Amino acid sequence: MDKKLYAGIDLGGTDIKGGLVEDSGRIIDEERIPTEAGKGPSHVLERMVKIITVLRERNADREVAGAGVGVPGQVLVEEGLLVEAPNLKDWHNIHVADEMQKRLDIPVIVDNDANVAALGEYRYGAGKGCRNMLMVTLGTGVGGGLILNGEVYRGAAGGAGEFGHIVVRRGGAVCTCGRRGCVEAYVGSGGILRILREKLDAGEESLLRDRDTDILTPKDISRAAEQGDRTARRVLAEAGEWLSVGIGSVANLLNIERAVIGGGVSAAGDLILKPLQEALPETALKVSLDSLEVVPAQLGNKAGLAGAASLVIMAGE
Amino acid sequence: MDKKLYAGIDLGGTDIKGGLVEDSGRIIDEERIPTEAGKGPSHVLERMVKIITVLRERNADREVAGAGVGVPGQVLVEEGLLVEAPNLKDWHNIHVADEMQKRLDIPVIVDNDANVAALGEYRYGAGKGCRNMLMVTLGTGVGGGLILNGEVYRGAAGGAGEFGHIVVRRGGAVCTCGRRGCVEAYVGSGGILRILREKLDAGEESLLRDRDTDILTPKDISRAAEQGDRTARRVLAEAGEWLSVGIGSVANLLNIERAVIGGGVSAAGDLILKPLQEALPETALKVSLDSLEVVPAQLGNKAGLAGAASLVIMAGE
Numbered sequence: 001m002d003k004k005l006y007a008g009i010d011l012g013g014t015d016i017k018g019g020l021v022e023d024s025g026r027i028i029d030e031e032r033i034p035t036e037a038g039k040g041p042s043h044v045l046e047r048m049v050k051i052i053t054v055l056r057e058r059n060a061d062r063e064v065a066g067a068g069v070g071v072p073g074q075v076l077v078e079e080g081l082l083v084e085a086p087n088l089k090d091w092h093n094i095h096v097a098d099e100m101q102k103r104l105d106i107p108v109i110v111d112n113d114a115n116v117a118a119l120g121e122y123r124y125g126a127g128k129g130c131r132n133m134l135m136v137t138l139g140t141g142v143g144g145g146l147i148l149n150g151e152v153y154r155g156a157a158g159g160a161g162e163f164g165h166i167v168v169r170r171g172g173a174v175c176t177c178g179r180r181g182c183v184e185a186y187v188g189s190g191g192i193l194r195i196l197r198e199k200l201d202a203g204e205e206s207l208l209r210d211r212d213t214d215i216l217t218p219k220d221i222s223r224a225a226e227q228g229d230r231t232a233r234r235v236l237a238e239a240g241e242w243l244s245v246g247i248g249s250v251a252n253l254l255n256i257e258r259a260v261i262g263g264g265v266s267a268a269g270d271l272i273l274k275p276l277q278e279a280l281p282e283t284a285l286k287v288s289l290d291s292l293e294v295v296p297a298q299l300g301n302k303a304g305l306a307g308a309a310s311l312v313i314m315a316g317e
Numbered sequence: 318m319d320k321k322l323y324a325g326i327d328l329g330g331t332d333i334k335g336g337l338v339e340d341s342g343r344i345i346d347e348e349r350i351p352t353e354a355g356k357g358p359s360h361v362l363e364r365m366v367k368i369i370t371v372l373r374e375r376n377a378d379r380e381v382a383g384a385g386v387g388v389p390g391q392v393l394v395e396e397g398l399l400v401e402a403p404n405l406k407d408w409h410n411i412h413v414a415d416e417m418q419k420r421l422d423i424p425v426i427v428d429n430d431a432n433v434a435a436l437g438e439y440r441y442g443a444g445k446g447c448r449n450m451l452m453v454t455l456g457t458g459v460g461g462g463l464i465l466n467g468e469v470y471r472g473a474a475g476g477a478g479e480f481g482h483i484v485v486r487r488g489g490a491v492c493t494c495g496r497r498g499c500v501e502a503y504v505g506s507g508g509i510l511r512i513l514r515e516k517l518d519a520g521e522e523s524l525l526r527d528r529d530t531d532i533l534t535p536k537d538i539s540r541a542a543e544q545g546d547r548t549a550r551r552v553l554a555e556a557g558e559w560l561s562v563g564i565g566s567v568a569n570l571l572n573i574e575r576a577v578i579g580g581g582v583s584a585a586g587d588l589i590l591k592p593l594q595e596a597l598p599e600t601a602l603k604v605s606l607d608s609l610e611v612v613p614a615q616l617g618n619k620a621g622l623a624g625a626a627s628l629v630i631m632a633g634e
Contacts, residue, residue, distance in 0.1 A: 169598075
């Protein structure tokens with residue numbers, strides 16, 4: 001008989017991605033549909049059920065043993081409860097696992113999407129072979145997920161892993177969370193663009209000078225940096241240095257073995273990672289540094305699917 | 318038959334404290350001798366064995382089931398190995414557990430003293446009833462110990478819990494570790510005294526103005542603050558605010574339920590804790606704050622003995 005399959009769902013504000021995953025991490029089938037988040041939680045729940053149903057029908061010769069779901073919000077995993085999802089309309093205290101289980105008749109486990117991505121990289125990607133890691137996702141926001149002693153660490157109320165809101169500069173730049181000086185305010189897309197604007201306002205030369213900074217993205221800055229633009233390089237270097245303050249703190253506190261850097265903005269690669277590495281000795285103790293590798297994520301946007309499926313795979317181990 | 322006893326050892330640079338502890342946490346007998354650290358590791362190991370032997374002889378009617386030892390350094394707990402102890406002469410890669418076990422003929426478990434103090438408060442003091450806590454010890458240095466999911470969290474190489482070296486101000490004041498801007502550089506005794514000197518140098522009025530700041534201690538500052546000295550109050554408030562940056566980061570990252578504040582400097586009580594609490598909303602997300610209580614330690618310097626004994630009590634549970 002063929003090996004069991006596990007369904008993974010990656011619920012985003014725009015799309016729902018679904019996949020069937022083997023316990024090797026191989027994704028054998030995939031589907032993606034728009035979230036239609038504006039229609040509310042019941043509608044979105046139905047769509048998540050639908051995507052799994054379609055995948056099961058297409059692979060009816062193999063057993064799907066359970067489904068894992070990564071959602072963008074605060075989750076109480078044992079209760080299967082999504083407490084709050086700031087980017088989805090009307091999601092408060094939704095019993096995601098129960099609702100889906102009723103309709104699918106297989107076990108369903110729900111977790112925060114940053115935790116799920118961390119789990120994916122841990123089992124199948126850049127975190128393989130270590131026991132303690134931080135996953136950082138650089139995008140519009142800066143997400144974080146922790147694997148400690150080989151398991152997702154969730155904290156008291158499922159709120160752990162908020163790496164993006166570690167304060168690296170007291171009283172510093174305003175963050176999307178309303179506070180000041182968070183990692184995200186320096187390394188999220190908005191933060192990176194603010195650093196660029198500050199440099200342009202200060203009169204620094206740049207290929208980006210005549211572009212409208214309101215529609216620029218970190219990708220444009222990377223591209224300019226690759227073309228030799230020194231200001232663009234310095235912007236990304238500064239972001240990397242601020243990131244090192246956060247990662248150094250995590251390393252000192254948790255003595256992790258890997259910091260895995262993923263997300264769209266991490267495509268800048270060494271333009272961010274090298275300055276980050278070089279600044280780490282200023283923020284991490286020797287004992288912390290000795291254990292630590294900072295590495296790029298390997299799975300890209302597949303980490304969500306593989307990690308979600310891992311929730312059910314690990315529950316059965 | 319009487320309940321079993323567990324020996325606890327608190328190895329310090331000056332004294333070795335030893336005690337016999339019931340699993341309720343009650344210390345039924347205690348002893349203290351000078352460490353004589355200058356005579357090297359073998360000598361100190363003998364003295365730790367001796368203190369336990371004396372305690373056992375005095376309580377020969379009851380069984381001592383094992384011994385736990387808290388040491389001021391980096392420990393690999395499973396190997397019973399003290400890797401490094403910066404404040405003890407010549408301690409590098411010492412097999413503390415094996416050496417003591419051979420002589421005592423009972424199981425011996427060794428751990429870092431900050432972890433041990435955290436464990437003591439967790440089982441018997443201010444951490445009772447929670448699952449995830451940070452213990453902060455304010456003294457000359459700023460120590461940290463983590464309990465996560467009900468267990469001591471040690472990290473990859475036993476180096477976890479270095480809360481005192483989280484960077485709260487990039488490029489800030491020089492720390493004893495040689496780097497800049499660590500929590501310890503603002504909240505350790507030396508840091509607090511530096512903040513005072515800066516205020517006096519800036520011409521602020523204070524009862525402490527004519528005192529020699531080289532021999533002042535944080536206790537003198539507390540005393541002046543209690544007498545209404547506004548500069549002294551502001552010094553302690555500033556230390557509390559910097560502490561809140563570190564604790565806020567830990568809360569965001571780990572969603573802990575308690576931050577337990579102990580150590581000599583914490584005797585300043587609300588003079589530090591109140592400004593800390595008031596500043597926390599600037600550094601901790603709402604979800605992190607909702608779970609978090611900041612509380613004073615309860616066991617004082619007994620946390621080390623009770624926590625050391627807990628190492629063996631928990632190993633048997």
